[in-house]
Amino acid sequence: xxxxxxxxxxxxxxxxxxxxxxxxxxxxxxxxxxxxxxxxxxxxxxxxxxxxxxxxxxxxxxxxxxxxxxxxxxxxxxxxxxxxxxxxxxxxxxxxxxxxxxxxxxxxxxxxxxxxxxxxxxxxxxxxxxxxxxxxxxxxxxxxxxxxxxxxxxxxxxxxxxxxxxxxxxxxxxxxxxxxxxxxxxxxxxxxxxxxxxxxxxxxxxxxxxxxxxxxxxxxxxxxxxxxxxxxxxxxxxxxxxxxxxxxxxxxxxxxxxxxxxxxxxxxxxxxxxxxxxxxxxxxxxxxxxxxxxxxxxxxxxxxxxxxxxxxxxxxxxxxxxxxx
Amino acid sequence: xxxxxxxxxxxxxxxxxxxxxxxxxxxxxxxxxxxxxxxxxxxxxxxxxxxxxxxxxxxxxxxxxxxxxxxxxxxxxxxxxxxxxxxxxxxxxxxxxxxxxxxxxxxxxxxxxxxxxxxxxxxxxxxxxxxxxxxxxxxxxxxxxxxxxxxxxxxxxxxxxxxxxxxxxxxxxxxxxxxxxxxxxxxxxxxxxxxxxxxxxxxxxxxxxxxxxxxxxxxxxxxxxxxxxxxxxxxxxxxxxxxxxxxxxxxxxxxxxxxxxxxxxxxxxxxxxxxxxxxxxxxxxxxxxxxxxxxxxxxxxxxxxxxxxxxxxxxxxxxxxx
Numbered sequence: 001x002x003x004x005x006x007x008x009x010x011x012x013x014x015x016x017x018x019x020x021x022x023x024x025x026x027x028x029x030x031x032x033x034x035x036x037x038x039x040x041x042x043x044x045x046x047x048x049x050x051x052x053x054x055x056x057x058x059x060x061x062x063x064x065x066x067x068x069x070x071x072x073x074x075x076x077x078x079x080x081x082x083x084x085x086x087x088x089x090x091x092x093x094x095x096x097x098x099x100x101x102x103x104x105x106x107x108x109x110x111x112x113x114x115x116x117x118x119x120x121x122x123x124x125x126x127x128x129x130x131x132x133x134x135x136x137x138x139x140x141x142x143x144x145x146x147x148x149x150x151x152x153x154x155x156x157x158x159x160x161x162x163x164x165x166x167x168x169x170x171x172x173x174x175x176x177x178x179x180x181x182x183x184x185x186x187x188x189x190x191x192x193x194x195x196x197x198x199x200x201x202x203x204x205x206x207x208x209x210x211x212x213x214x215x216x217x218x219x220x221x222x223x224x225x226x227x228x229x230x231x232x233x234x235x236x237x238x239x240x241x242x243x244x245x246x247x248x249x250x251x252x253x254x255x256x257x258x259x260x261x262x263x264x265x266x267x268x269x270x271x272x273x274x275x276x277x278x279x280x281x282x283x284x285x286x287x288x289x290x291x292x293x294x295x296x297x298x299x300x301x302x303x304x305x306x307x308x309x310x311x312x313x314x315x316x317x318x319x320x321x322x323x324x325x
Numbered sequence: 326x327x328x329x330x331x332x333x334x335x336x337x338x339x340x341x342x343x344x345x346x347x348x349x350x351x352x353x354x355x356x357x358x359x360x361x362x363x364x365x366x367x368x369x370x371x372x373x374x375x376x377x378x379x380x381x382x383x384x385x386x387x388x389x390x391x392x393x394x395x396x397x398x399x400x401x402x403x404x405x406x407x408x409x410x411x412x413x414x415x416x417x418x419x420x421x422x423x424x425x426x427x428x429x430x431x432x433x434x435x436x437x438x439x440x441x442x443x444x445x446x447x448x449x450x451x452x453x454x455x456x457x458x459x460x461x462x463x464x465x466x467x468x469x470x471x472x473x474x475x476x477x478x479x480x481x482x483x484x485x486x487x488x489x490x491x492x493x494x495x496x497x498x499x500x501x502x503x504x505x506x507x508x509x510x511x512x513x514x515x516x517x518x519x520x521x522x523x524x525x526x527x528x529x530x531x532x533x534x535x536x537x538x539x540x541x542x543x544x545x546x547x548x549x550x551x552x553x554x555x556x557x558x559x560x561x562x563x564x565x566x567x568x569x570x571x572x573x574x575x576x577x578x579x580x581x582x583x584x585x586x587x588x589x590x591x592x593x594x595x596x597x598x599x600x601x602x603x604x605x606x607x608x609x610x611x612x613x614x615x616x617x618x619x620x621x622x623x624x625x626x627x628x629x630x631x632x633x634x635x636x637x638x639x640x641x642x643x644x645x646x647x
Contacts, residue, residue: 041637048612067552084552141503143552164612164631164645185632185640241402257401275401321631 014215019118032069033061041188043179053142054298056222058167060145067145068137071160071167072219072295074295075149075306076199078128083137084145146218152197154310159184160218161305163320176311188307190317192265196310198288203315207233208262212293216308216315220297223274225260226281229293237278255279260294269317274299352476353435353450354469357423357523362471364395366409366417366436366444366493374442375466382445393417397471404440423525446522452508474501476509480523482562484531486545487517492535497522499531506534526564526646527610530557563607566646568615571601571628576619581606582638583615583641590618610632616640 036059037047049058049071056071065084128146137144157178159168170183194216195202201216210233225237239258260276274296281292300306307316355364373382395407409417417436433454436444446453446467452475453467484497495518497509511518511533518533530549532539541548542558551557568581579602581593586606595602595617602617614633616623625632626642633643 038636040634046633065552066550164643165647166612182634182638185634186630240404259401319630 022087028193034058035061035066036155041180042185044183046166046168048166051053052142053163055135055140056167056218057142057302058148062145065145067143069145070147070219071153072147072149072217073153074215074217074219075147077149077151078127079133079149080130081133081137081146082130083132083134084143091175121274150310153308154199157183158308158310159306159318160301160308161318162301165306172309172311174311176309176314184307184318186318188316189319190266190268192269192315192317194313194315196313200290200292201308201310201315202290202292203265203296205263205265207236207260207264210236212286213291214294215290215292216296216300218297218301220295222262223276223297224279224281224295225276227278227282227291228282233293234260234278237276238273239278263296270306271300271303274303351450352452353446354436354452357475357477362421362423364407364419364434364436365407366393366395367416369404370450371436371444371445372447374438375438375443375445377441377443383442388442390440392535393418394437394440395434396437397468398432398436404437409436434471435468449482469593472502472508474522476520477523478521480521482524482560483519483521484511484533484542485514485517485519485544486511486533486535486542492518494536496534497531498534498539500529501531524562526562526608526645527612528559528561530559532557544604559589561609563609564646566608566644567603567605568595568626569601569603569628570595570617570626573602573619574600576602578620580618581612581615582618582623584604585609585613585615606646608646610646613644613646615644616641 034045034047037045039045047058049056051057052068058071059067060069062080063085067084104229113199133144133146136142153169155171156169157172157176159170161167168183170180171177172178192203195204202285203216205212210230212229212233225233237258237260239256241257242255256278258276258278260272261273262270263274264270271315276294281295303320305320307319309316309320341354353370354366355362357363368385371385373384374388375382392405392516393411394403396402396404400475407419407421409419410579412418417580433456435446435456437513438444443466446469448467450469452470452472454470456464456466456468473599486495490513491497495511495513496506497511497520498504498506501524502508507519509522511520530551532541539555541556545560547559548556548561552598570579571577574597579595579597580590581595581604582588582590585608586592593604593606595604614635618624625640629642629644631643631645632640635641
């Protein structure tokens with residue numbers, strides 16, 4: 001999911017989730033090229049990214065357009081920005097079936113990319129939604145071609161590395177094993193199981209020994225904790241500031257921002273106090289397709305170099321080389 | 326191989342600069358020194374202070390100053406976490422590592438006295454932005470804005486534009502300030518316009534805005550097409566990086582080879598020192614692969630555990646410059 005912030009107090013929460021149905025359009029030459037990527041093999045590629053307001057942004061070329069894509073584990077599908085693509089060739093429009101948390105987004109078009117290619121990595125029949133993302137472009141002052149979500153990422157082991165500022169995609173087989181052997185050299189220091197609920201990575205964690213269910217979302221600018229979570233958990237949320245979250249339209253909600261203390265995912269995986277906002281996640285639960293008590297976003301990835309394996313439903317962690325350079 | 330543009334030092338005409346300085350608005354509230362951000366609160370820069378709770382506007386003499394803190398987007402506007410230290414009668418400072426700021430562009434901030442009185446910047450600061458309340462309504466005061474890039478006569482990137490003598494206003498805009506259309510005003514020189522910035526290592530895109538009309542840098546051949554079917558000019562900012570190989574004191578010759586010099590096996594000859602071998606070179610921001618060649622034998626850096634495969638299955642050491 002994408003949360004972005006505007007000027008001083010504004011925090012946008014552009015929460016996008018989609019029901020995928022209806023029109024499927026086939027097009028030739030639908031391939032995405034990451035011009036900056038290092039292609040290690042037919043199955044593995046490393047793509048450098050920039051961080052723009054806590055969002056992971058890669059550069060790519062699709063349908064003769066060059067620009068930015070956000071890597072968002074909270075999005076179910078590939079989303080293309082209507083502003084930049086001429087979809088006259090589309091056969092029709094999908095009805096108003098896409099909805100956001102705070103608003104309904106107008107008539108999303110959907111197209112199916114016949115052949116979605118990451119360099120030589122090819123995916124067939126990838127669904128994509130086509131919607132207007134210009135509000136994110138305005139808020140971030142960036143060009144944005146689209147959002148790369150779960151339905152692209154799920155076929156790869158995905159290493160999101162905020163130390164080397166790159167994402168490594170390595171194709172996996174039916175069992176979740178990487179097809180390539182030579183992918184990473186750094187040692188995996190820890191791992192944890194997650195549950196894949198629809199497209200969402202759900203982690204069972206604890207806040208001061210109270211069970212808390214988190215969704216892991218690389219498109220979340222700030223972590224979030226649900227207002228209705230157990231009071232014993234909320235005791236460890238120390239509010240500091242009020243912020244405005246707003247959705248795809250101009251509907252705003254006011255939230256409290258602060259720090260969440262004592263977050264722990266296992267005996268060995270725990271976090272220092274993390275910037276967190278207190279929100280009403282009831283509607284967001286629809287987006288995640290399941291009930292969650294909180295969302296772990298940018299700061300999670302900043303503290304943990306994380307490998308996601310959707311098939312094995314496992315996260316792996318690589319050591320952070322603090323002070324090595 | 327990435328294109329690298331070397332920037333020559335600007336020739337600054339002292340008298341002209343002096344005159345311009347006299348008229349120029351200054352960046353207030355922070356400076357970037359090496360890899361640190363130094364926040365500086367000078368009491369004399371602020372005429373009044375707003376009480377967070379009553380919205381009352383007070384003068385400095387009304388306050389019984391106990392503490393000064395930096396509060397901004399980078400610390401979620403905490404009123405008490407980033408306390409400053411008094412350095413003289415009027416000045417408070419706080420130093421932070423640039424690496425503490427994860428984003429590449431800009432942050433808004435203010436100084437807060439006794440955790441509740443906001444120091445209101447005046448229009449004399451060049452780095453101000455209108456402050457808004459939680460509902461997005463204008464508060465009719467300013468925040469200070471901090472950029473990882475800022476104008477500095479001793480900075481590391483000098484931008485020059487020849488000609489355009491009749492232009493009224495020329496602005497430098499780029500990815501380093503999120504394409505701001507008013508922040509980096511260029512100064513008129515004898516034969517054109519210029520401004521010198523301090524930039525972090527990395528690659529940036531930029532354009533000039535001449536009286537509202539955008540152009541690419543006509544003297545910079547390095548450019549890329551943008552979404553408007555025009556071009557953005559490109560620069561790469563480098564920093565000196567020292568490679569050190571411990572030991573191997575019996576070796577005759579040690580070479581540093583990497584992605585930064587096209588894996589040359591002869592260019593970067595390391596110098597023997599007391600405890601090993603060393604070599605310093607300028608590198609752009611981002612990831613670099615490298616290895617050492619000791620008397621003809623290639624090795625990875627034994628003291629660097631960050632390693633990656635290349636496309637052929639070879640193992641390289643990895644250095645990240647941020």
